[in-house]
Amino acid sequence: MARITNKRFFKDGKVLLFQKANVQHSGWFVRLPKVIERGYSEHRITAVEEHEAAAEAVRMYEQRLAQPTLSKIKTVSTYTDLYQQWHAAEVVNKGKVRRKNIERHNDLYLLRYWGKVALGNITTARCTDYWQYRLAFWTTGPGVKMIPNVKLFRARPSGSTLAAERGTFMQCLRWGQKQGLTTTLPNIELPYKKPRASDAARAAFTWEEFKHLRVRLWEDIKSYEVLDTMNGHGKYMALSFMLLGFATGMRPNEMYELKWHMIRDTGDGEVRINVPPNTKTGARVVVPLEDAKPVLSRLRLLSRNCASTDHVFTTWMGKRPRDYIETIERYLSALDMRIGSEGKPRTAYSMRHSYITFQLLNGVDIRTVARNCGTSVGEIEKHYDHVMNEQASDTLTRLNASIQEHPEQIVKFKRNQSRENTEKMSKWI
Numbered sequence: 511m512a513r514i515t516n517k518r519f520f521k522d523g524k525v526l527l528f529q530k531a532n533v534q535h536s537g538w539f540v541r542l543p544k545v546i547e548r549g550y551s552e553h554r555i556t557a558v559e560e561h562e563a564a565a566e567a568v569r570m571y572e573q574r575l576a577q578p579t580l581s582k583i584k585t586v587s588t589y590t591d592l593y594q595q596w597h598a599a600e601v602v603n604k605g606k607v608r609r610k611n612i613e614r615h616n617d618l619y620l621l622r623y624w625g626k627v628a629l630g631n632i633t634t635a636r637c638t639d640y641w642q643y644r645l646a647f648w649t650t651g652p653g654v655k656m657i658p659n660v661k662l663f664r665a666r667p668s669g670s671t672l673a674a675e676r677g678t679f680m681q682c683l684r685w686g687q688k689q690g691l692t693t694t695l696p697n698i699e700l701p702y703k704k705p706r707a708s709d710a711a712r713a714a715f716t717w718e719e720f721k722h723l724r725v726r727l728w729e730d731i732k733s734y735e736v737l738d739t740m741n742g743h744g745k746y747m748a749l750s751f752m753l754l755g756f757a758t759g760m761r762p763n764e765m766y767e768l769k770w771h772m773i774r775d776t777g778d779g780e781v782r783i784n785v786p787p788n789t790k791t792g793a794r795v796v797v798p799l800e801d802a803k804p805v806l807s808r809l810r811l812l813s814r815n816c817a818s819t820d821h822v823f824t825t826w827m828g829k830r831p832r833d834y835i836e837t838i839e840r841y842l843s844a845l846d847m848r849i850g851s852e853g854k855p856r857t858a859y860s861m862r863h864s865y866i867t868f869q870l871l872n873g874v875d876i877r878t879v880a881r882n883c884g885t886s887v888g889e890i891e892k893h894y895d896h897v898m899n900e901q902a903s904d905t906l907t908r909l910n911a912s913i914q915e916h917p918e919q920i921v922k923f924k925r926n927q928s929r930e931n932t933e934k935m936s937k938w939i
Contacts, residue, residue, distance in 0.1 A: 518564060525571045527555070527564055537787035538563035542571055544599065553603055556788040558772060562819075570603055589624040589632065592686045600685060605788055615678040619644055622652060624679075629692040632683070641701045644672070672700050713854035714863040717871075719847060720756070724801075726845065727753050731805075737812050740826040746812070747823050748837035750805050755861025757801040759869070759883045762858040764789045766830060771818035773806060781806065791884040799865075834858065866894060 518527040526541040538555035557563040586592050601612050623643055647653045676698050686692040727749055737743040764785050772784040781803050787793035810816050815828040825831050838858050842848040849855055869879045880887045
Protein backbone atom coordinates (compact mmCIF):
# COMPACT_ATOMS: atom_id res chain seq x y z
CA MET A 511 0.00 0.00 0.00
CA ALA A 512 1.37 3.40 -1.03
CA ARG A 513 2.35 5.80 1.74
CA ILE A 514 0.27 9.00 1.86
CA THR A 515 2.20 12.29 2.03
CA ASN A 516 1.48 16.05 1.94
CA LYS A 517 -1.99 15.83 3.48
CA ARG A 518 -4.25 18.88 3.17
CA PHE A 519 -7.75 19.00 4.74
CA PHE A 520 -10.64 21.19 3.57
CA LYS A 521 -14.34 21.60 4.38
CA ASP A 522 -13.99 20.74 8.08
CA GLY A 523 -11.93 17.66 7.35
CA LYS A 524 -14.39 16.13 4.87
CA VAL A 525 -12.09 16.70 1.89
CA LEU A 526 -8.59 15.24 2.02
CA LEU A 527 -6.02 16.29 -0.60
CA PHE A 528 -2.85 14.20 -0.62
CA GLN A 529 -0.01 12.66 -2.60
CA LYS A 530 1.32 9.12 -2.68
CA ALA A 531 4.94 8.12 -2.28
CA ASN A 532 6.62 5.48 -4.45
CA VAL A 533 3.82 5.13 -7.02
CA GLN A 534 3.95 5.42 -10.80
CA HIS A 535 1.09 7.94 -10.93
CA SER A 536 2.51 10.82 -8.97
CA GLY A 537 0.49 13.99 -8.48
CA TRP A 538 -2.47 14.89 -6.30
CA PHE A 539 -5.36 12.72 -5.12
CA VAL A 540 -8.55 13.60 -3.24
CA ARG A 541 -10.67 11.56 -0.84
CA LEU A 542 -14.34 12.53 -0.82
CA PRO A 543 -17.26 11.28 1.28
CA LYS A 544 -19.77 9.25 -0.71
CA VAL A 545 -23.28 10.61 -1.08
CA ILE A 546 -25.38 7.53 -1.79
CA GLU A 547 -23.67 5.07 0.55
CA ARG A 548 -21.31 5.25 3.49
CA GLY A 549 -17.56 5.53 3.15
CA TYR A 550 -15.16 7.48 0.98
CA SER A 551 -14.02 7.42 -2.62
CA GLU A 552 -10.60 8.32 -3.98
CA HIS A 553 -10.01 10.26 -7.19
CA ARG A 554 -6.95 11.45 -9.08
CA ILE A 555 -6.69 15.22 -9.55
CA THR A 556 -5.83 16.51 -13.02
CA ALA A 557 -4.18 19.72 -11.78
CA VAL A 558 -0.43 19.68 -11.09
CA GLU A 559 0.01 22.77 -8.90
CA GLU A 560 -1.14 22.49 -5.28
CA HIS A 561 -3.44 25.53 -5.29
CA GLU A 562 -5.14 24.33 -8.49
CA ALA A 563 -5.49 20.80 -7.06
CA ALA A 564 -7.08 22.22 -3.89
CA ALA A 565 -9.58 24.26 -5.90
CA GLU A 566 -10.49 21.25 -8.02
CA ALA A 567 -10.93 19.05 -4.94
CA VAL A 568 -13.33 21.54 -3.33
CA ARG A 569 -15.22 21.90 -6.61
CA MET A 570 -15.63 18.11 -6.85
CA TYR A 571 -16.92 18.01 -3.27
CA GLU A 572 -19.46 20.78 -3.83
CA GLN A 573 -20.55 19.24 -7.11
CA ARG A 574 -21.06 15.91 -5.39
CA LEU A 575 -23.21 17.49 -2.67
CA ALA A 576 -25.37 19.13 -5.33
CA GLN A 577 -26.27 15.76 -6.88
CA PRO A 578 -29.61 14.29 -5.78
CA THR A 579 -29.40 11.24 -3.55
CA LEU A 580 -31.51 9.12 -5.84
CA SER A 581 -31.35 6.02 -3.67
CA LYS A 582 -33.43 7.84 -1.05
CA ILE A 583 -36.03 8.87 -3.60
CA LYS A 584 -36.92 5.62 -5.31
CA THR A 585 -36.01 1.98 -5.46
CA VAL A 586 -33.64 0.88 -8.19
CA SER A 587 -35.49 -1.53 -10.44
CA THR A 588 -34.58 -0.69 -14.06
CA TYR A 589 -31.42 0.12 -15.95
CA THR A 590 -32.47 3.80 -16.08
CA ASP A 591 -32.62 3.91 -12.27
CA LEU A 592 -29.21 2.27 -12.00
CA TYR A 593 -27.62 4.58 -14.57
CA GLN A 594 -28.96 7.71 -12.84
CA GLN A 595 -27.49 6.64 -9.51
CA TRP A 596 -24.17 5.66 -11.07
CA HIS A 597 -24.03 8.98 -12.91
CA ALA A 598 -24.69 10.94 -9.71
CA ALA A 599 -22.14 9.00 -7.68
CA GLU A 600 -19.30 8.35 -10.13
CA VAL A 601 -19.68 9.71 -13.66
CA VAL A 602 -19.91 13.38 -12.65
CA ASN A 603 -16.41 13.13 -11.16
CA LYS A 604 -14.77 11.69 -14.27
CA GLY A 605 -12.80 13.75 -16.78
CA LYS A 606 -14.69 15.85 -19.30
CA VAL A 607 -13.99 13.60 -22.30
CA ARG A 608 -14.79 10.34 -20.49
CA ARG A 609 -17.96 11.80 -19.00
CA LYS A 610 -19.21 12.95 -22.40
CA ASN A 611 -18.49 9.55 -23.96
CA ILE A 612 -20.41 7.73 -21.21
CA GLU A 613 -23.37 10.10 -21.52
CA ARG A 614 -23.39 9.79 -25.31
CA HIS A 615 -23.31 5.98 -25.23
CA ASN A 616 -26.25 5.91 -22.84
CA ASP A 617 -28.37 8.72 -24.28
CA LEU A 618 -28.03 7.48 -27.84
CA TYR A 619 -28.10 3.68 -27.52
CA LEU A 620 -28.12 2.03 -24.10
CA LEU A 621 -31.01 3.88 -22.45
CA ARG A 622 -33.16 3.57 -25.58
CA TYR A 623 -32.91 -0.21 -25.45
CA TRP A 624 -32.28 -1.06 -21.79
CA GLY A 625 -33.95 1.90 -20.07
CA LYS A 626 -37.18 0.18 -18.95
CA VAL A 627 -35.68 -3.31 -18.64
CA ALA A 628 -35.62 -4.71 -15.10
CA LEU A 629 -32.10 -5.36 -13.81
CA GLY A 630 -32.88 -9.05 -13.37
CA ASN A 631 -33.74 -9.33 -17.07
CA ILE A 632 -30.37 -8.09 -18.31
CA THR A 633 -29.11 -11.50 -19.41
CA THR A 634 -26.51 -12.82 -21.84
CA ALA A 635 -29.23 -13.84 -24.30
CA ARG A 636 -30.82 -10.38 -24.13
CA CYS A 637 -27.42 -8.81 -24.83
CA THR A 638 -27.19 -10.82 -28.06
CA ASP A 639 -30.50 -9.28 -29.14
CA TYR A 640 -29.18 -5.83 -28.23
CA TRP A 641 -26.33 -6.11 -30.72
CA GLN A 642 -28.84 -6.77 -33.53
CA TYR A 643 -30.68 -3.61 -32.46
CA ARG A 644 -27.44 -1.64 -32.28
CA LEU A 645 -26.10 -2.73 -35.68
CA ALA A 646 -29.37 -1.74 -37.37
CA PHE A 647 -29.76 1.53 -35.43
CA TRP A 648 -28.76 3.90 -38.26
CA THR A 649 -30.08 1.84 -41.16
CA THR A 650 -33.52 0.47 -40.23
CA GLY A 651 -33.75 1.36 -36.52
CA PRO A 652 -34.59 4.53 -34.54
CA GLY A 653 -31.64 6.44 -35.96
CA VAL A 654 -33.32 6.71 -39.36
CA LYS A 655 -35.74 9.33 -38.00
CA MET A 656 -33.06 11.26 -36.13
CA ILE A 657 -30.97 12.55 -39.02
CA PRO A 658 -31.85 13.90 -42.47
CA ASN A 659 -29.21 11.88 -44.28
CA VAL A 660 -28.44 8.41 -42.91
CA LYS A 661 -25.49 8.07 -45.28
CA LEU A 662 -23.56 10.49 -43.07
CA PHE A 663 -23.21 7.67 -40.53
CA ARG A 664 -21.40 4.38 -40.90
CA ALA A 665 -23.78 1.55 -41.67
CA ARG A 666 -21.45 -0.79 -39.79
CA PRO A 667 -19.96 0.60 -36.55
CA SER A 668 -16.33 -0.25 -35.93
CA GLY A 669 -15.26 -2.89 -33.44
CA SER A 670 -13.59 -0.17 -31.37
CA THR A 671 -16.87 1.74 -31.11
CA LEU A 672 -18.80 -1.34 -29.98
CA ALA A 673 -16.08 -2.23 -27.48
CA ALA A 674 -16.27 1.26 -25.96
CA GLU A 675 -20.07 1.04 -25.64
CA ARG A 676 -19.82 -2.38 -24.01
CA GLY A 677 -17.25 -0.98 -21.58
CA THR A 678 -19.64 1.81 -20.56
CA PHE A 679 -22.50 -0.66 -20.06
CA MET A 680 -20.36 -3.02 -17.97
CA GLN A 681 -19.00 -0.18 -15.81
CA CYS A 682 -22.54 0.73 -14.81
CA LEU A 683 -23.53 -2.88 -14.11
CA ARG A 684 -20.38 -3.56 -12.06
CA TRP A 685 -21.01 -0.47 -9.99
CA GLY A 686 -24.54 -1.69 -9.35
CA GLN A 687 -23.23 -5.09 -8.30
CA LYS A 688 -20.75 -3.46 -5.94
CA GLN A 689 -23.57 -1.47 -4.34
CA GLY A 690 -25.73 -4.58 -4.00
CA LEU A 691 -28.31 -3.28 -6.50
CA THR A 692 -27.88 -6.17 -8.94
CA THR A 693 -26.59 -9.69 -8.40
CA THR A 694 -25.38 -11.15 -11.68
CA LEU A 695 -23.45 -9.78 -14.64
CA PRO A 696 -24.13 -10.93 -18.22
CA ASN A 697 -21.36 -12.31 -20.40
CA ILE A 698 -21.37 -9.80 -23.23
CA GLU A 699 -19.61 -10.93 -26.42
CA LEU A 700 -19.07 -8.42 -29.20
CA PRO A 701 -20.67 -9.24 -32.58
CA TYR A 702 -17.25 -8.72 -34.10
CA LYS A 703 -14.00 -7.59 -32.58
CA LYS A 704 -11.78 -4.67 -33.35
CA PRO A 705 -8.63 -5.62 -35.30
CA ARG A 706 -5.83 -6.69 -33.01
CA ALA A 707 -2.86 -4.37 -33.08
CA SER A 708 0.18 -5.93 -34.67
CA ASP A 709 3.15 -6.74 -32.47
CA ALA A 710 5.46 -6.11 -35.40
CA ALA A 711 7.72 -3.10 -35.82
CA ARG A 712 5.90 0.21 -35.65
CA ALA A 713 6.07 2.79 -38.42
CA ALA A 714 9.05 4.99 -37.59
CA PHE A 715 11.38 7.09 -39.75
CA THR A 716 14.83 6.01 -40.77
CA TRP A 717 17.73 8.12 -39.54
CA GLU A 718 18.27 9.67 -42.98
CA GLU A 719 14.57 10.42 -43.37
CA PHE A 720 14.46 12.00 -39.94
CA LYS A 721 17.45 14.28 -40.66
CA HIS A 722 15.84 15.46 -43.90
CA LEU A 723 12.43 15.92 -42.27
CA ARG A 724 13.89 17.81 -39.30
CA VAL A 725 15.68 20.29 -41.58
CA ARG A 726 12.51 20.80 -43.61
CA LEU A 727 10.37 21.28 -40.50
CA TRP A 728 12.69 23.94 -39.09
CA GLU A 729 12.82 25.75 -42.45
CA ASP A 730 9.03 25.87 -42.62
CA ILE A 731 8.62 26.90 -38.98
CA LYS A 732 11.13 29.74 -39.23
CA SER A 733 9.25 31.11 -42.25
CA TYR A 734 6.45 32.17 -39.89
CA GLU A 735 7.06 35.60 -38.36
CA VAL A 736 3.50 36.06 -37.11
CA LEU A 737 0.42 33.83 -36.83
CA ASP A 738 -2.17 36.16 -38.34
CA THR A 739 -4.38 33.68 -40.22
CA MET A 740 -6.36 30.64 -39.12
CA ASN A 741 -4.71 28.32 -41.66
CA GLY A 742 -1.23 29.60 -40.86
CA HIS A 743 -1.82 29.19 -37.14
CA GLY A 744 -3.04 25.61 -37.57
CA LYS A 745 -0.13 24.55 -39.77
CA TYR A 746 2.47 26.18 -37.52
CA MET A 747 1.04 24.38 -34.50
CA ALA A 748 1.06 21.04 -36.35
CA LEU A 749 4.69 21.43 -37.48
CA SER A 750 5.78 22.40 -33.96
CA PHE A 751 3.79 19.43 -32.67
CA MET A 752 5.83 17.10 -34.89
CA LEU A 753 9.17 18.54 -33.79
CA LEU A 754 8.26 18.32 -30.12
CA GLY A 755 7.18 14.70 -30.65
CA PHE A 756 10.60 13.88 -32.10
CA ALA A 757 12.31 15.67 -29.19
CA THR A 758 10.31 14.15 -26.32
CA GLY A 759 8.81 10.82 -27.36
CA MET A 760 5.53 11.94 -25.78
CA ARG A 761 2.24 10.45 -26.91
CA PRO A 762 0.09 12.74 -29.08
CA ASN A 763 -2.64 12.94 -26.42
CA GLU A 764 -0.05 13.93 -23.82
CA MET A 765 1.06 16.83 -26.00
CA TYR A 766 -2.53 17.91 -26.63
CA GLU A 767 -3.01 18.14 -22.84
CA LEU A 768 0.26 20.04 -22.29
CA LYS A 769 -0.08 23.45 -20.63
CA TRP A 770 2.53 26.15 -20.12
CA HIS A 771 2.78 25.69 -16.35
CA MET A 772 3.85 22.09 -16.96
CA ILE A 773 7.08 23.23 -18.64
CA ARG A 774 9.95 24.04 -16.31
CA ASP A 775 13.24 25.75 -17.19
CA THR A 776 16.10 24.14 -15.24
CA GLY A 777 18.24 27.29 -15.46
CA ASP A 778 21.12 25.60 -17.30
CA GLY A 779 19.70 25.81 -20.82
CA GLU A 780 17.43 22.77 -20.53
CA VAL A 781 13.74 22.22 -19.88
CA ARG A 782 11.71 19.54 -18.12
CA ILE A 783 8.12 18.67 -19.00
CA ASN A 784 5.66 17.53 -16.34
CA VAL A 785 3.21 15.18 -18.03
CA PRO A 786 -0.20 15.63 -16.34
CA PRO A 787 -1.67 12.77 -14.29
CA ASN A 788 -4.86 12.52 -16.40
CA THR A 789 -2.97 10.87 -19.27
CA LYS A 790 -2.59 7.19 -20.19
CA THR A 791 0.15 6.26 -17.71
CA GLY A 792 -0.17 9.11 -15.24
CA ALA A 793 2.20 11.89 -14.26
CA ARG A 794 5.93 11.77 -15.02
CA VAL A 795 8.79 14.14 -15.78
CA VAL A 796 10.10 14.05 -19.35
CA VAL A 797 13.74 14.85 -20.11
CA PRO A 798 13.53 16.15 -23.71
CA LEU A 799 16.19 16.48 -26.38
CA GLU A 800 17.80 19.74 -27.40
CA ASP A 801 15.19 20.61 -30.03
CA ALA A 802 12.46 20.94 -27.41
CA LYS A 803 13.53 24.29 -25.95
CA PRO A 804 13.71 26.29 -29.24
CA VAL A 805 10.40 24.77 -30.37
CA LEU A 806 8.69 25.80 -27.13
CA SER A 807 10.39 29.21 -27.14
CA ARG A 808 9.07 30.03 -30.62
CA LEU A 809 5.62 28.76 -29.68
CA ARG A 810 5.54 31.04 -26.64
CA LEU A 811 6.76 33.96 -28.76
CA LEU A 812 4.18 33.61 -31.53
CA SER A 813 1.20 32.10 -29.71
CA ARG A 814 -1.59 34.36 -28.51
CA ASN A 815 -2.30 32.02 -25.56
CA CYS A 816 0.64 31.94 -23.16
CA ALA A 817 -0.98 32.12 -19.73
CA SER A 818 0.14 29.43 -17.32
CA THR A 819 -3.19 27.59 -17.64
CA ASP A 820 -3.34 27.84 -21.45
CA HIS A 821 -2.63 24.81 -23.61
CA VAL A 822 0.68 24.88 -25.47
CA PHE A 823 -1.03 23.71 -28.66
CA THR A 824 -4.25 25.58 -29.36
CA THR A 825 -6.80 26.30 -32.04
CA TRP A 826 -7.23 29.75 -33.56
CA MET A 827 -9.79 30.44 -30.83
CA GLY A 828 -7.36 29.43 -28.06
CA LYS A 829 -8.93 26.07 -27.23
CA ARG A 830 -7.40 22.61 -27.02
CA PRO A 831 -7.15 21.18 -30.55
CA ARG A 832 -8.98 18.01 -31.45
CA ASP A 833 -5.95 16.67 -33.36
CA TYR A 834 -3.47 17.46 -36.14
CA ILE A 835 -3.85 14.13 -37.94
CA GLU A 836 -4.93 15.45 -41.34
CA THR A 837 -2.37 18.27 -41.38
CA ILE A 838 0.47 15.88 -40.50
CA GLU A 839 -0.63 13.34 -43.11
CA ARG A 840 -0.83 16.00 -45.85
CA TYR A 841 2.59 17.35 -44.89
CA LEU A 842 4.22 13.90 -44.98
CA SER A 843 2.48 13.07 -48.27
CA ALA A 844 3.87 16.24 -49.85
CA LEU A 845 7.37 15.08 -48.84
CA ASP A 846 6.69 11.52 -50.04
CA MET A 847 7.17 10.23 -46.48
CA ARG A 848 3.61 9.18 -45.68
CA ILE A 849 4.31 5.47 -46.22
CA GLY A 850 7.27 3.75 -44.58
CA SER A 851 9.65 1.25 -46.16
CA GLU A 852 7.54 -1.66 -44.85
CA GLY A 853 4.37 -0.28 -46.41
CA LYS A 854 2.91 1.01 -43.12
CA PRO A 855 1.43 4.52 -43.03
CA ARG A 856 3.10 6.98 -40.72
CA THR A 857 0.94 8.83 -38.21
CA ALA A 858 1.26 11.32 -35.37
CA TYR A 859 2.57 8.39 -33.29
CA SER A 860 5.51 7.89 -35.67
CA MET A 861 7.41 10.72 -33.99
CA ARG A 862 7.25 8.83 -30.68
CA HIS A 863 8.25 5.56 -32.36
CA SER A 864 11.21 7.27 -34.02
CA TYR A 865 12.34 8.79 -30.72
CA ILE A 866 12.33 5.38 -29.01
CA THR A 867 14.06 3.73 -31.97
CA PHE A 868 16.87 6.29 -32.14
CA GLN A 869 17.42 6.25 -28.38
CA LEU A 870 17.76 2.48 -28.37
CA LEU A 871 20.11 2.49 -31.36
CA ASN A 872 22.17 5.16 -29.62
CA GLY A 873 22.74 2.78 -26.71
CA VAL A 874 20.49 4.40 -24.11
CA ASP A 875 19.44 1.87 -21.49
CA ILE A 876 15.99 0.42 -22.19
CA ARG A 877 14.80 1.15 -18.64
CA THR A 878 15.75 4.82 -19.03
CA VAL A 879 13.86 5.03 -22.34
CA ALA A 880 10.80 3.29 -20.84
CA ARG A 881 10.74 5.62 -17.84
CA ASN A 882 11.09 8.76 -19.98
CA CYS A 883 8.35 7.63 -22.39
CA GLY A 884 5.89 6.45 -19.76
CA THR A 885 5.81 2.82 -20.86
CA SER A 886 7.16 -0.53 -19.70
CA VAL A 887 10.28 -2.43 -20.65
CA GLY A 888 8.02 -5.27 -21.79
CA GLU A 889 6.14 -3.05 -24.24
CA ILE A 890 9.39 -1.76 -25.74
CA GLU A 891 10.74 -5.29 -26.11
CA LYS A 892 7.45 -6.34 -27.71
CA HIS A 893 7.28 -3.61 -30.35
CA TYR A 894 10.96 -2.71 -30.86
CA ASP A 895 12.52 -6.17 -30.86
CA HIS A 896 14.11 -5.50 -34.26
CA VAL A 897 15.88 -2.45 -32.82
CA MET A 898 17.07 -4.42 -29.80
CA ASN A 899 18.51 -7.10 -32.07
CA GLU A 900 20.36 -4.51 -34.13
CA GLN A 901 21.69 -2.84 -30.99
CA ALA A 902 22.80 -6.17 -29.52
CA SER A 903 24.55 -7.10 -32.75
CA ASP A 904 26.44 -3.80 -32.80
CA THR A 905 27.41 -4.14 -29.13
CA LEU A 906 28.65 -7.71 -29.57
CA THR A 907 30.70 -6.69 -32.63
CA ARG A 908 32.38 -3.89 -30.67
CA LEU A 909 32.87 -6.21 -27.68
CA ASN A 910 34.50 -8.95 -29.78
CA ALA A 911 36.86 -6.44 -31.36
CA SER A 912 37.77 -5.09 -27.93
CA ILE A 913 38.48 -8.58 -26.56
CA GLN A 914 40.72 -9.48 -29.48
CA GLU A 915 42.75 -6.28 -29.29
CA HIS A 916 42.78 -5.67 -25.51
CA PRO A 917 41.49 -8.63 -23.45
CA GLU A 918 42.24 -6.81 -20.20
CA GLN A 919 39.87 -3.96 -21.13
CA ILE A 920 36.65 -6.03 -21.07
CA VAL A 921 35.63 -4.98 -17.52
CA LYS A 922 36.32 -1.32 -18.28
CA PHE A 923 34.23 -1.58 -21.47
CA LYS A 924 31.16 -2.77 -19.55
CA ARG A 925 31.57 -0.05 -16.90
CA ASN A 926 31.89 2.70 -19.50
CA GLN A 927 28.77 1.48 -21.34
CA SER A 928 26.57 1.88 -18.28
CA ARG A 929 28.04 5.32 -17.49
CA GLU A 930 27.36 6.58 -21.01
CA ASN A 931 23.68 5.60 -21.05
CA THR A 932 22.41 8.64 -19.17
CA GLU A 933 24.74 11.03 -21.06
CA LYS A 934 23.25 9.96 -24.39
CA MET A 935 19.67 10.91 -23.49
CA SER A 936 19.93 14.43 -24.89
CA LYS A 937 22.77 14.35 -27.42
CA TRP A 938 21.81 12.26 -30.44
CA ILE A 939 20.48 15.26 -32.37
